[in-house]
Amino acid sequence: MDSKLLQILDSSRVSSPTRKVLNIRLEAAQQQGQSYEPKAITPAAFAILQQIIARLLLEDIHEDASEASIGLPSHVISAQLEEARATGKGNGWRYGTLPSDAAALAQGLDWIEKTAIAEHQVSFVSLSTEQQEMLLARVQHGKVVWPGFDSVRWFEEVLADATELYISDPGKMLQLGIDAFADDPDGWSEIGLNSAQPWEPETRLAATGTDGRRR
Amino acid sequence: MQRFQHGEEVDAVIIGTGAGGAPILARLAQAGLSVIALEAGEFQNPADFASDEVAQSYLYWLDERITDGANPVAFGKNNSGTGVGGSTLHWGAYAPRADARDFALHSEFGRGVDWPIRYRDLLPYYLEAEAFLGISGPEDYPWDPSRRYPLPPVALNAPAQLMQRGCAELGIRTAPAPIAAVSSDYERAEYGLRHACTNRGFCHQGCRNGAKASMDVTFLVAAIRAGAEIRSRCFALDFERDAQDRITAVIYNQDGREVRQKCKNVFLCGGAIETPRFLLRTGLANASGQVGRNFMAHTATQIWGTFPDETRPYKGFPASLITEDTLRPGDADFAGGYLVQSYGIMPVTWADSVVRGRKLWGAALTNYLRCFNHVAGLGVNGDCLPSDRNYLELSDELDSRGLPKPLIHFTAEENEAKMSAHAEKTMRAIWAAAGGTDVWSFGRTAHCIGTCRMGDDPEQSVVDQWGKAHDLPNLWINDHSVFPSAMAANPALTIVALSLRLSDHFLGRN
Numbered sequence: 050m051d052s053k054l055l056q057i058l059d060s061s062r063v064s065s066p067t068r069k070v071l072n073i074r075l076e077a078a079q080q081q082g083q084s085y086e087p088k089a090i091t092p093a094a095f096a097i098l099q100q101i102i103a104r105l106l107l108e109d110i111h112e113d114a115s116e117a118s119i120g121l122p123s124h125v126i127s128a129q130l131e132e133a134r135a136t137g138k139g140n141g142w143r144y145g146t147l148p149s150d151a152a153a154l155a156q157g158l159d160w161i162e163k164t165a166i167a168e169h170q171v172s173f174v175s176l177s178t179e180q181q182e183m184l185l186a187r188v189q190h191g192k193v194v195w196p197g198f199d200s201v202r203w204f205e206e207v208l209a210d211a212t213e214l215y216i217s218d219p220g221k222m223l224q225l226g227i228d229a230f231a232d233d234p235d236g237w238s239e240i241g242l243n244s245a246q247p248w249e250p251e252t253r254l255a256a257t258g259t260d261g262r263r264r
Numbered sequence: 265m266q267r268f269q270h271g272e273e274v275d276a277v278i279i280g281t282g283a284g285g286a287p288i289l290a291r292l293a294q295a296g297l298s299v300i301a302l303e304a305g306e307f308q309n310p311a312d313f314a315s316d317e318v319a320q321s322y323l324y325w326l327d328e329r330i331t332d333g334a335n336p337v338a339f340g341k342n343n344s345g346t347g348v349g350g351s352t353l354h355w356g357a358y359a360p361r362a363d364a365r366d367f368a369l370h371s372e373f374g375r376g377v378d379w380p381i382r383y384r385d386l387l388p389y390y391l392e393a394e395a396f397l398g399i400s401g402p403e404d405y406p407w408d409p410s411r412r413y414p415l416p417p418v419a420l421n422a423p424a425q426l427m428q429r430g431c432a433e434l435g436i437r438t439a440p441a442p443i444a445a446v447s448s449d450y451e452r453a454e455y456g457l458r459h460a461c462t463n464r465g466f467c468h469q470g471c472r473n474g475a476k477a478s479m480d481v482t483f484l485v486a487a488i489r490a491g492a493e494i495r496s497r498c499f500a501l502d503f504e505r506d507a508q509d510r511i512t513a514v515i516y517n518q519d520g521r522e523v524r525q526k527c528k529n530v531f532l533c534g535g536a537i538e539t540p541r542f543l544l545r546t547g548l549a550n551a552s553g554q555v556g557r558n559f560m561a562h563t564a565t566q567i568w569g570t571f572p573d574e575t576r577p578y579k580g581f582p583a584s585l586i587t588e589d590t591l592r593p594g595d596a597d598f599a600g601g602y603l604v605q606s607y608g609i610m611p612v613t614w615a616d617s618v619v620r621g622r623k624l625w626g627a628a629l630t631n632y633l634r635c636f637n638h639v640a641g642l643g644v645n646g647d648c649l650p651s652d653r654n655y656l657e658l659s660d661e662l663d664s665r666g667l668p669k670p671l672i673h674f675t676a677e678e679n680e681a682k683m684s685a686h687a688e689k690t691m692r693a694i695w696a697a698a699g700g701t702d703v704w705s706f707g708r709t710a711h712c713i714g715t716c717r718m719g720d721d722p723e724q725s726v727v728d729q730w731g732k733a734h735d736l737p738n739l740w741i742n743d744h745s746v747f748p749s750a751m752a753a754n755p756a757l758t759i760v761a762l763s764l765r766l767s768d769h770f771l772g773r774n
Contacts (some may be wrong), residue, residue: 109627143328145334229465
């Protein structure tokens with residue numbers, strides 16, 4: 050684990066309720082092995098999900114290449130996403146055009162595989178990265194014909210679930226310069242533009258665009 | 265805390281402990297009445313709140329709601345809460361009063377509806393609510409010279425400073441927003457001492473030091489001190505009635521067990537989803553056929569921009585600046601208007617907006633998330649007109665309690681679409697003037713409104729101007745469901761004012 054993160058997490062800057070939930074999350078991710086037995090979908094569908102997650106959360110190569118490795122591997126995000134869907138741990142709402150969260154995951158992955166086979170005669174997992182991305186872009190924009198199934202909302206929901214897991218990882222947050230969890234004892238006094246508490250680590254991240262270039 | 269017997273006929277049972285129910289509970293208890301509140305969620309200890317978005321999701325109403333229509337509304341963390349204190353536990357605490365003109369939209373524009381009451385009817389209760397809750401606000405409120413807030417404003421964060429900068433450039437007036445959190449220590453005899461806001465920023469995940477005026481640290485403390493009982497983990501199922509249709513008892517589920525509480529009156533304050541859901545399920549108070557109709561959601565379009573300055577948008581009160589200049593824009597092609605607020609945000613919520621609103625993924629997404637500490641947002645809260653197309657019904661799917669899940673239909677009509685476009689143009693101009701680049705918009709909605717509208721005509725409304733159900737002699741409704749129109753202002757302060765007004769009427773005081 051990142052030493053800077055450990056240092057802040059273990060310091061008196063973090064309240065005990067906050068430290069507790071972050072440690073549970075970090076441990077759960079560390080203990081998530083490569084082999085995961087999916088609960089609502091088949092192992093073959095889970096293999097497809099892992100590749101989709103890898104495409105959705107692709108890390109670009111930055112000036113500081115070591116940073117790009119910080120964050121949850123796609124097999125961890127896939128496993129946690131699948132488990133949440135399978136156990137019905139929802140967010141309180143669901144699009145009316147989709148079935149239950151677990152059923153939607155299984156059906157959408159099934160459609161992905163059917164489309165890959167129909168168009169390329171091979172499984173989604175055997176497509177090139179570029180082919181996978183092109184197919185996913187069409188799913189996102191409703192350019193695939195999946196009768197009775199809302200591909201646009203399906204894609205949005207998988208992406209949203211995956212992104213939440215991705216950015217709620219404390220290591221990722223700190224890499225992004227987010228130390229919101231350093232909440233003790235007095236909150237923040239420096240909250241205006243270009244101001245930080247004296248003890249806060251510099252973020253070293255500039256204002257960038259979607260291409261990763263400085264603005 | 266006082267404990268009543270189930271067989272004891274109490275003066276009133278109040279269902280829900282949010283902004284609709286809590287003030288009634290306190291007022292009635294203070295008047296010496298025997299009152300019980302039923303709350304579906306748990307008692308919370310603010311000291312246990314973590315500074316983490318995911319871990320705090322237990323404050324959101326997570327029973328599944330099905331959302332449909334051309335602009336399906338997001339529920340859960342977007343607008344719905346659970347726990348003693350209801351949605352105010354994770355409420356943003358932005359607390360403007362409704363504008364006087366918004367009570368009579370139909371008179372002004374020939375569209376929408378007029379409320380059966382006016383601003384002047386609520387004014388004494390706004391004043392009381394602001395003093396009781398300890399609203400922090402500007403010394404001079406540019407849009408209402410007579411207004412005085414009990415406390416000076418909370419500190420402005422970076423997004424608020426940027427909005428000040430952009431608006432100043434364009435000649436748009438701004439002020440620190442009225443915020444229901446105390447900017448300095450505040451003490452009231454009814455609930456004791458609350459400590460000043462520490463700018464921790466996790467207002468939407470539960471305030472830890474009582475600075476934010478959620479119901480659990482204000483009205484509910486006052487209610488318990490005055491002899492009220494609050495029962496947690498209680499989900500109301502049905503009423504028992506006598507031959508005259510008077511409710512004689514509330515049947516509820518507590519920890520899997522059915523309980524019956526005798527009572528003389530019931531106040532249903534479950535919010536604009538659970539209140540109509542209860543009434544549709546039981547078939548009560550719906551002779552008008554209006555229960556569940558006219559579901560509304562505020563036009564809540566946001567824009568996000570990137571700045572060369574470091575913003576660290578997770579710090580401070582998330583939304584802390586306001587302009588009301590946009591309540592009746594000169595070039596408007598729509599009825600009503602909107603308020604603009606600055607937006608700070610937490611990373612998970614922001615990332616969720618980025619993927620749903622900007623639809624980024626892959627390297628474009630992970631690159632963009634890296635500039636979190638340089639982004640700032642603006643957002644609006646705009647009126648929404650009632651429409652026949654927008655309603656709540658019971659679906660044929662059952663939840664874990666075996667009750668039908670609610671199904672909500674919402675499609676933004678022409679008025680909302682035009683307002684959203686106007687708002688986006690205004691906000692883009694402000695961000696351009698403030699130096700923002702890479703600006704994108706997110707056409708979202710906020711708050712659940714309508715479904716049990718108040719009105720004078722029993723054929724067109726569910727409750728009268730006080731909140732009394734037209735069809736039942738001792739049922740009262742008070743929450744966001746009774747609003748005949750959305751009004752631009754964020755709703756909680758108005759809901760509290762309506763609660764106090766209803767309570768006084770019930771007690772024969774007004």
